[in-house]
Amino acid sequence: MKRMMAFTSALALAAVACGGGEKKAEEQKPAAPAAAAAPAATGASHDVDMDFDGKVAKFTPAELTIKAGDVVHFHNKSGAPHNVSFYPDSIPAGAQAALDAGMPDRTGPLTGPMLVEPNAVYTITFANVPAGLYKFYCLPHIAFGMKAKLTVQ
Numbered sequence: 001m002k003r004m005m006a007f008t009s010a011l012a013l014a015a016v017a018c019g020g021g022e023k024k025a026e027e028q029k030p031a032a033p034a035a036a037a038a039p040a041a042t043g044a045s046h047d048v049d050m051d052f053d054g055k056v057a058k059f060t061p062a063e064l065t066i067k068a069g070d071v072v073h074f075h076n077k078s079g080a081p082h083n084v085s086f087y088p089d090s091i092p093a094g095a096q097a098a099l100d101a102g103m104p105d106r107t108g109p110l111t112g113p114m115l116v117e118p119n120a121v122y123t124i125t126f127a128n129v130p131a132g133l134y135k136f137y138c139l140p141h142i143a144f145g146m147k148a149k150l151t152v153q
Contacts, residue, residue, distance in 0.1 A: 045071050050138060053078060059146065068131065073121050073123050076119060083122070086135065099124075134151070
């Protein structure tokens with residue numbers, strides 16, 4: 001019993017010595033810099049669902065027409081993880097920089113982050129993008145044919 005009390009006391013002392021208490025304001029880590037904000041949306045808002053039931057992976061709708069300045073919200077409905085990746089060779093000439101600017105938290109050029117949590121939403125702003133066809137896919141489900149296209153007018 002004495003050994004147990006000594007052990008418990010030693011653990012408590014070690015926790016306090018290792019900084020188990022509250023940190024002073026000057027000792028706290030500075031906040032991470034905020035991600036660059038996407039260009040402001042000036043138009044309408046559109047929704048696209050991302051689903052995978054183990055057999056069929058799809059964006060709904062699979063074809064969408066929007067105007068420059070609109071925003072598209074991609075909703076992780078089922079079968080995560082999902083993301084949105086644009087084919088570099090299937091977007092209009094000169095569109096990459098504007099599209100990348102409208103895609104917060106990118107993991108690479110023209111590639112959005114993985115949505116893992118149910119009902120997570122990824123929003124892309126199509127401000128300053130040229131008119132044309134934009135083909136995209138879900139990287140984890142490309143083998144299941146999870147592709148779609150968006151036309152910007």
